[in-house]
Amino acid sequence: MHRRTLADARRLALTLALTLASAGLLAACACFPDRAPAYGAPTAAQAGSFGALTGLVGKTWRSEPVAEGETGPADISAWSWDLGGRVMVNRHALEDRSYGGVTYVYENGQTGSLDYVYVTSAGFHTTGTFVLGDDGSWTAEEAVTGHDTITRVRSTGRLTPEGTMTMTSEYFAKGEWSPGRNVVYASVDADIPKITGRLAE
Template sequence: MKRILITAAALSLACAAPAAAQVAALPPPGAGMTAYAPFEHLVGRSWRGTGTKDASVQDVQRWDWAVGGHAVQVVHSVNDGAYAGETIIFRDKDSGAYIFHYFTSGGFHSTGTIRPTGPGAFEVEETIHGLDGFPPMRSTIVMGADGVNRSRSFKREGDAWVEQGGFDYREDPGAVAFMPRMGTSATGDGDAPVTLMSAPAPRREAAASAGPLDLTRRVLRHVDEPGQDVAAYVLIRNGDPVADELISVSCACAERVELHRIDRSGPRPDMVSDPAWSVPGRGELAVRPGSPLHFMLIGYDPAKARDGRVPLTLTFRTAGTVTADFALTDDSAAGWAAFD
């Protein structure tokens, strides 16, 4: 199993052409998203990979902007959290190269360089740290015209690079890279199990983002009768120093969605429909239960829900549009707190 997990680790961020490919033309070095143009087709998307040697091994990747668009983050997990890791890809200012550091749940980490070799193609050179005797690795992948990222890993054996296996990745918007839970370990008198983490697992959701904006804690109150007005909630974090605005929300499950705010400035509370809400730079917009803010789905149709979720589309003035699933909950406050 360790051999499979290491192979998955080496493929967790690869996107490359054949191993001897030349380096492609790069965008000019600089800060911000434009410096990461070769990765734009991956960022903001989730991918599910099937092992080429063992189809029972599934690897899910989620690519997102990090450090407010000044880096790229890849989170991946094998077989729903049996093993997982996180990678930060950064543009080195001096050399202009894309360097990365990969951290794993297996107790080891790796460093290396990602070289674009063509449109949608990369080559990864990787050094494993924390595993004795493990040689340097190389990973490649070719994104086909069918949109499949066919990745392969290679290990140095003598003067040759020998293929170790690979994954075929297809975009899967609903895929979630689950992180392993800390469980129990055997230690102490009689090897009695010791609990490392006893708190319940938090609610998990697929990552959703629009540029530097991350959308989490997405919940919507569950009702059975159609035609009701239903509230939804979300936490929006802005990794960019520049503020943005949420200017609209829509859903095929409702006649319309309004940005509602409870105004308590008068003698009695009043419900106000706002045209937009600000997302502060390096801050957050908390549309949370108990706050004055909520999305109001007018004329909600519960039959549109699938697998306990409803997709809402949020449009921001600068970051653009993102569609994300909102989880149904009988208790909005409890549903929000379940992410803790």
């Protein structure tokens, strides 16, 4: 992997996670090693609260950049249910094992919104809300805590008729929004890499 600045590496990792994370761009499937048990599928009513995001569960996804010239390690991301179907969990890691994170998505009992928290191996975390679109898409905007420059991220994702997941993102840093990454995830038979290192500086 080519060396890059810590800020660029974190930006890449944060984007991948959102596909997170979102996917929104977020683990584990009980049928694979190194993944936590699902602890029960949701009821039909519970699943309805998560909309199109339910299509992510029980699968492992691998990212591929769409824009020409984009480089960096692929992201491996797996989704599952937890707490009897009240929470969606995403666990992900970059293939070079330098970075990963876990996202918990849940219906806010007070507001009815679909909120989430994302905790990373790089020491920062985010909180945000998914908004489900009538066309099967979802958007997310989150506040970032503990990152050197990025304070907000917003992204849009969807499952395609071909069975892939797409995600685009933007970052808010130094008073302005900047384009993030445009990524497609395909379903794969793979394990989440074990995180062994740190992001390159």
